[in-house]
Amino acid sequence: QVQLVESGGGLVQAGGSLRLSCAASGRIFRSHAMAWFRQAPGKEREFIAGLTWGSDSTSYTDSVKGRFTISQDNAKNTVYLHMNSLKPEDTAVYYCALSSWRTRISKNKSDYDRWGQGTQVTVSS
Secondary structure: OOEEEEEOOEEEEOOOOEEEEEEEEOOOOOOOEEEEEEEOOOOOOEEEEEEEOOOOOEEEOHHHOOOEEEEEEHHHOEEEEEEOOOOHHHOEEEEEEEOOOOOOOOOOHHHOOEEOOOEEEEEEO
8 A cells, every 4th residue: 555745845935945755655666647736725636747657757737837846766765846936826735646557647636546645835925
């Protein structure tokens, strides 16, 4: 059973940076899709970035392109989300997610069956 644990959230001023980490434990099959989602109060959980384990394939939602970077460290079974030029509208709980059957990135939260507990990111203006 794969478990995901996020860390790295916090409070930052607009224009600042944060790095989120998602450590995966358990049996992980290479080539499976992983993603970061976020959910702001009163809003739907939305896809923001994704990758496939062991490949260079990545995907981003338009609102974070050029500011956020998703990366992986296979030796540590960890996926990162590097967030730069943060804006108040980036404030949300951020979740990492793993799909145990998809080998391509999906923006649909229903395609992910393992979720972390979430980490709060708050950007002040």
